[in-house]
Amino acid sequence: MVTRPVFGGGKGDAASTHTSADWPLESDPVPVPAWSEQNIPGKDVGLLAARPIRRGERIMARTPAVMIDGASVDALPVDSFAGLLHDAAASLPEPHRGQFFNLSTNYGSTGEDTSENEAYQIFATNAFRTGVADGEPDLHSVFRDISRINHGCQPNCAYFFDPATLTHNVYAVVDIMQGEELTVAYIDPIQTNADRQAKLHRHWGFGCTCARCSLPPHRVAESDDRVRSIQALLTTLDDYTTPLPEAMSANVTVGPSAGELLVLLFELEGLHARMHEAEYRLALEWNGVGDALRATQAARRCLDRGLLVRGAEQAFLTNMRQLVADPAAHWSWKFRLDNGEKTGGEKNNTK
Numbered sequence: 001m002v003t004r005p006v007f008g009g010g011k012g013d014a015a016s017t018h019t020s021a022d023w024p025l026e027s028d029p030v031p032v033p034a035w036s037e038q039n040i041p042g043k044d045v046g047l048l049a050a051r052p053i054r055r056g057e058r059i060m061a062r063t064p065a066v067m068i069d070g071a072s073v074d075a076l077p078v079d080s081f082a083g084l085l086h087d088a089a090a091s092l093p094e095p096h097r098g099q100f101f102n103l104s105t106n107y108g109s110t111g112e113d114t115s116e117n118e119a120y121q122i123f124a125t126n127a128f129r130t131g132v133a134d135g136e137p138d139l140h141s142v143f144r145d146i147s148r149i150n151h152g153c154q155p156n157c158a159y160f161f162d163p164a165t166l167t168h169n170v171y172a173v174v175d176i177m178q179g180e181e182l183t184v185a186y187i188d189p190i191q192t193n194a195d196r197q198a199k200l201h202r203h204w205g206f207g208c209t210c211a212r213c214s215l216p217p218h219r220v221a222e223s224d225d226r227v228r229s230i231q232a233l234l235t236t237l238d239d240y241t242t243p244l245p246e247a248m249s250a251n252v253t254v255g256p257s258a259g260e261l262l263v264l265l266f267e268l269e270g271l272h273a274r275m276h277e278a279e280y281r282l283a284l285e286w287n288g289v290g291d292a293l294r295a296t297q298a299a300r301r302c303l304d305r306g307l308l309v310r311g312a313e314q315a316f317l318t319n320m321r322q323l324v325a326d327p328a329a330h331w332s333w334k335f336r337l338d339n340g341e342k343t344g345g346e347k348n349n350t351k
Ligand SMILES: [Zn+2]
Pocket: 152, 153, 154, 208, 209, 210, 211, 212, 213
């Protein structure tokens, strides 16, 4: 009899009475899927957390069902493109073919309709832009399951496409309770309520009813005011040519206090999937006045959050790693104090 190895003793000792053929043990817990597909009133289908999900957990990783060169989307007449797309999707092996044609369109669930127009509508509603490398043409990809995640303006999930493995990854950016709907942002959430609603109507044909959009009017007004402050701060902070003394006399908001305010506004607006962008600015502002320790703290937070929602291969993460390694050697060292001698370093690129 071959006994199942027990590592570290303790609670596992009882397992040593079983043979290797028992693996997995009947008493071992079956992994619980993180989500289940459900009909959601007013939204067609969505994904709900089937158990508590911790911040940072990868919820799914999918390779595309269909991948299309962006140049063909732009160059071909819609009829020709729809025909080619339909032929490609119709030739997919099952169950992928069924999963593709069962995706929602802006006009509701498609069910059994597998016409060319339906294939095009599915593509128009569900495709993600998935560039493979900088300078390469865009690819448009449709993924099963991931396309089922509905939009929210304070999303609890974020996704990024990993060109090395051709996988789309979805991560929880906050702790998610069982039964809570999984959401991602289809649009830039740093927009006023009216702008978000207009964009969602125009591109996806729905009005958003998320918690942020359903606030009473006086709180919508406060939220919109915070959004406008964020937009203004991003403009002034991304101008690396304004030295702090000059900015203070001109009432231009730059420097570490402005960076702290930006982080606070992101938190108040629930922009969990975008916090790395605020921390990035804060790290540069602290380094810009020569405070290496505080710059490193913000850079560490930027790295932690950025790695979660954008993957490892991003220029802004390299930038932050360089700052952490040697703040004084980083391009941003004391750039706010240099009275314009330095014209600033690399363009901000945390998006
Ligand atoms: Zn919303």
